[in-house]
Amino acid sequence: MHKDRIWNKWLFKVIGLELVKCCAEFAASVDFKRDYLKILLSDYLPESDPLKKWFNEGLKIGLEKVAFILNNDNQLVKISDIIIDEVGLLTRNIIPNQYIKEFVCTNYSLPGITEQNVLQIFPGSEKLKHYGAKTLSQSDLKKISSVRPFSF
Secondary structure (H helix, E strand, O other), X not given: OOOOOHHHHHHHHHHHHHHHHHHHHHHOOOOOHHHOOOOOOXXXXXXXXXXXXXXXXXXXXXXXXXXXXXXXOOOEEOHHHOEEEOOOHHHHOOOOHHHHHHHHHHHOOOOOXXXXXXXXXXXXXXXXXXXOXXXXXXXXXXXXXXXXXXXX
């Protein structure tokens, strides 16, 4: 395979994009819903040659434009629309949901975040963090409690 041919570069870019679209198709499928992120690479390819660079470009486009992640209502959403709750803030009722939403809207530029898009850790969520998914972590818990005093 010739790494400098424009056809091959274009093809690798399309493969990267189609990989994300395939995740969306799997998420919508009864047979593959549980494992829909398994085909997604755990990180971008090292750009040691031009074809890997073009693959990564297509992957970036797909990650930005394709709704491929199942939210809590089983709707497909984009990676930019979710936040992964690594500490279980919503499920443990540690902090009132309204404070969590305010914090996320302010600190993560997700003004329209809803509880449906605050996701607990799930199979494949670790991969999404490599691609830029935002997370709620222990340090966020400390920030929220320092900004908003509340009683337990």
